[in-house]
Amino acid sequence: MTNLVDRYVFTALRRIPEQQRSDIDRELRASIEDAVESRLDAGESREAAVEAALTELGDPDRLADSYSGRPGYLIGPEMFPIWRSVMKTLFTMALPVVIAVIVVVQLFDDPSIGTVIGTAVSSLITVGAHMAFWTTLSFAVLERTGVGRTDLKRDWSLKDLPKYEPGRATTPQLISGLVWVALLIAALVLQQFTFTDVPLLDPANWAFWWPVLIALFVLRGLYHVWLHRVGRWTMTVAAVNAALTVVTTAPMVWLLATDRFFNPAFHGFLELEGGDVKTWLTTTVIAVVVLGGLWDIFETTKRAVQERRGLPTQVPGTGL
Amino acid sequence: MDATLAGHLQELRRGTVVVASLTVLRSPGYGYSLLETLSRAGFEVEANTLYPLLRRLEAQGLLTSEWNTDEARPRKFYRTTEQGESLAETLRGEWARVDRAIGDLAVATTPGSAE
Numbered sequence: 391m392t393n394l395v396d397r398y399v400f401t402a403l404r405r406i407p408e409q410q411r412s413d414i415d416r417e418l419r420a421s422i423e424d425a426v427e428s429r430l431d432a433g434e435s436r437e438a439a440v441e442a443a444l445t446e447l448g449d450p451d452r453l454a455d456s457y458s459g460r461p462g463y464l465i466g467p468e469m470f471p472i473w474r475s476v477m478k479t480l481f482t483m484a485l486p487v488v489i490a491v492i493v494v495v496q497l498f499d500d501p502s503i504g505t506v507i508g509t510a511v512s513s514l515i516t517v518g519a520h521m522a523f524w525t526t527l528s529f530a531v532l533e534r535t536g537v538g539r540t541d542l543k544r545d546w547s548l549k550d551l552p553k554y555e556p557g558r559a560t561t562p563q564l565i566s567g568l569v570w571v572a573l574l575i576a577a578l579v580l581q582q583f584t585f586t587d588v589p590l591l592d593p594a595n596w597a598f599w600w601p602v603l604i605a606l607f608v609l610r611g612l613y614h615v616w617l618h619r620v621g622r623w624t625m626t627v628a629a630v631n632a633a634l635t636v637v638t639t640a641p642m643v644w645l646l647a648t649d650r651f652f653n654p655a656f657h658g659f660l661e662l663e664g665g666d667v668k669t670w671l672t673t674t675v676i677a678v679v680v681l682g683g684l685w686d687i688f689e690t691t692k693r694a695v696q697e698r699r700g701l702p703t704q705v706p707g708t709g710l
Numbered sequence: 711m712d713a714t715l716a717g718h719l720q721e722l723r724r725g726t727v728v729v730a731s732l733t734v735l736r737s738p739g740y741g742y743s744l745l746e747t748l749s750r751a752g753f754e755v756e757a758n759t760l761y762p763l764l765r766r767l768e769a770q771g772l773l774t775s776e777w778n779t780d781e782a783r784p785r786k787f788y789r790t791t792e793q794g795e796s797l798a799e800t801l802r803g804e805w806a807r808v809d810r811a812i813g814d815l816a817v818a819t820t821p822g823s824a825e
Contacts (some may be wrong), residue, residue, distance in 0.1 A: 414765075416777075417741065417786045421761060424742030424783075448758045456762035
């Protein structure tokens with residue numbers, strides 16, 4: 391049997407870069423021998439002295455980490471804030487969008503509620519795990535190699551302070567508004583050709599209502615550009631937004647309520663046993679469109695009122 | 711000792727081992743001898759902290775080392791370099807300055823002392 395000192399030294403050296411091993415090997419053994427000798431002088435038995443000396447040196451893996459200067463953490467305090475903000479963006483912005491797209495595609499493919507929920511949950515877990523894993527891995531690699539660290543680490547400046555001015559129209563709001571418009575138009579056009587064998591929405595409406603809706607979506611996009619140029623939520627902006635929302639919502643609700651929205655030739659709805667999925671889906675879409683429209687009008691008007699009174703955004707607990 | 715005190719003491723002592731080691735090693739010494747010297751002087755330092763620290767200081771050019779094989783047991787002797795000595799000098803100066811400043815603060819804020 392190899393003796394304790396050999397086992398200890400081998401274990402520590404295992405995790406030390408090879409070119410440093412022989413030197414640390416000699417030095418560590420000499421240091422252990424010194425400690426043992428001083429205990430022998432104090433009258434301990436050799437066995438007890440070796441055990442005590444090695445116990446004092448502690449976990450050989452940690453000693454090895456200390457020798458090779460390896461950090462005992464995955465992402466250090468310098469990189470952590472950047473990692474956190476990237477994760478936050480991914481999970482609050484990217485993940486919901488990805489899940490929404492997956493769910494919509496699934497809805498067209500097989501609109502049974504069980505499959506849709508199953509797809510949503512499983513893709514939420516899979517996509518979320520991938521996002522978290524690859525981001526964390528990249529940061530851990532950066533932490534260890536130091537590559538790109540200076541590029542990532544930007545100094546905080548006063549410009550980064552949030553403005554707490556609800557009246558200001560920001561660039562991210564412009565971008566998200568335009569992206570939504572583009573997604574809606576793309577979804578409306580693409581559902582005619584892809585997603586499902588038979589289009590989900592009534593093709594008869596291409597004669598009038600779908601082009602009108604696309605035109606209204608384009609107007610909505612122009613509204614976002616205009617709002618960005620105005621730079622603030624004025625009462626005029628609120629009025630234009632309300633008019634645009636009503637004009638867009640009304641025909642959609644009318645088409646839905648009079649059963650002209652969905653394609654009568656689309657029979658994917660019938661696959662779910664028992665329930666009338668088409669009626670259920672119609673009611674849901676009406677509710678979403680109406681409530682979404684009302685909420686949008688309310689939010690925009692609130693912002694316009696706050697802007698006119700020069701009120702800051704409410705931050706709970708600050709007395710602002 | 712309660713955990714709060716232990717934490718603050720550790721925080722306060724961090725870094726003092728470097729000054730102490732660079733100061734002691736103006737005359738050459740090996741790992742275990744330095745450990746003994748420091749512990750006699752009242753520095754609570756663990757072997758598993760000190761040995762890797764010596765190699766780090768050597769890599770920074772503050773210490774130089776040499777194997778002494780004259781005796782029965784070969785030992786690696788460390789000695790403070792010129793650069794290490796000037797750095798230790800600066801650190802000792804800083805330590806003295808902080809000591810004075812804290813002393814002044816303590817006197818100035820003692821209840822009942824003249825303003």
